[in-house]
Amino acid sequence: MDPLTQGLLGASVPQSLTKKQHIVVAGVLGALAGMAPDLDVLIRSSSDPLLFLEFHRQFTHSLLFIPIGSFICALVLHWLIAKPRGLSFKQSWGFCALGYGTHGLLDSCTSYGTQLFWPLTSERFAWNTISVIDPAFTLPILILLVFATLKRNPLLARIALLWGLIYLTLGVVQRDRAEASAWQLVNERQHTPLRLEAKPTFANILLWKVIYETEDKYYVDAIRLGASVKTYSGESIDKLNVTKDFPWLDPNSQQAKDIKRFRQFSNGFLAQDPADKLKIIDVRYSMVPNEIRALWSIKLSHEADASAHVEYTTHRDSAPESRQGFLRMLTDF
Known part of the structure; x- marks a missing residue:
């Protein structure tokens, strides 16, 4: 807080x-x-x-x-x-x-x-x-x-x-409502999640971000919980596979160790950034809750030596369209 x-x-x-x-x-x-x-x-x-x-x-x-x-x-x-x-x-x-x-x-x-x-x-x-x-x-x-x-x-x-x-x-009541609604959505999609979480969005307990994990992907959606429930279907992304996504990375290097540290911090919700293949993003957070637009990431380097750390970056999504998208969902206008 x-x-x-x-x-x-x-x-x-x-x-x-x-x-x-x-x-x-x-x-x-x-x-x-x-x-x-x-x-x-x-x-x-x-x-x-x-x-x-x-x-x-x-x-x-x-x-x-x-x-x-x-x-x-x-x-x-x-x-x-x-x-x-x-x-x-x-x-x-x-x-x-x-x-x-x-x-x-x-x-x-x-x-x-x-x-x-x-x-x-x-x-x-x-x-x-x-x-x-x-x-x-x-x-x-x-x-x-x-x-x-x-x-x-x-x-x-x-x-x-x-x-x-x-x-x-x-x-707690709103979180449980969000998770129950998310499970209904999952069943409609005929998915079998390994885990599912609902998180409150910025500065309210009305609009929730739902993220669930399958064998190979993460899915994010938004759910608004007022007198009625409204779902905003969202995006999906492949889960991080270090061996597949970074075949050139030495598993004994400091960069590989930093990925493990970042994974622990992110509770495992990691993916390769589609816009930059050297970046690994924390899928849990975004300004617009049904989008995958990370608020922070780490970046690897091909040229880094075995003892070099990754680069940590924060991303402030302050674009007007993101703010408007968030407010539209929050206010249901």
Whole structure:
């Protein structure tokens, strides 16, 4: 999720549980600790472009790291914020732990993937219930927490937290509806998927991207879930076959290892870019949900030596026709 939402949810929990005289400092500590796990984006390498993919949403987001991460936050924030206002270090640590603990769980509600139980497992959990940015989720929490802080009223913070839980639950209901509709579409096509997933599109839980995998292809479609269900049939693409698509690639080279790393990050949803045969795309994301137009990719090189890394590229699909296509589906106009 975006930092603002992470901070707000992080503030809502300690504010819900504290006394009114501590609601301001509890909110500040919870908000800052709630955003802190995303400092892992600073773990980067100028020589290894995929390093940040491995560490983002890894150890700092693990449920097992909450005591350590919140303790580090408390060490910094107690002396700057809490101690001058009469709180003990134990109270500061508690508020930071409550805020920090919300981060990994909220990120797991998105479709990006979060290593919730690192180092026990490197599995990325993605419950696909909310977009990484969703104003309908964030704005009510923001408004309620502002009034909770101004009025020193923990009840309003509890209502904000309740709204968050209700919205995430609604996301689960919508995801299940999208998957059920997708299975109907699959049956009509007489396909036999190996797996099928539905993901919310940007900033809403009304329009969903559905992706399913067969023996040799990925298929993407869009499904709008209002009072009625509307399906927008989409595109398909061949699954990545490294041996077939890159017969020249040394399997022991760093580029081959980087493909495996990118595959783990992308949960296996990889394909060769039809427009550039040296690119490998993550099929999961696109601006228009029934299209295969990746938001990021890696690029190989024939000339690279055995120790050279791939090139990582992001693609911002800001074309007017893409925005209009997305809005047409979202609004059903």
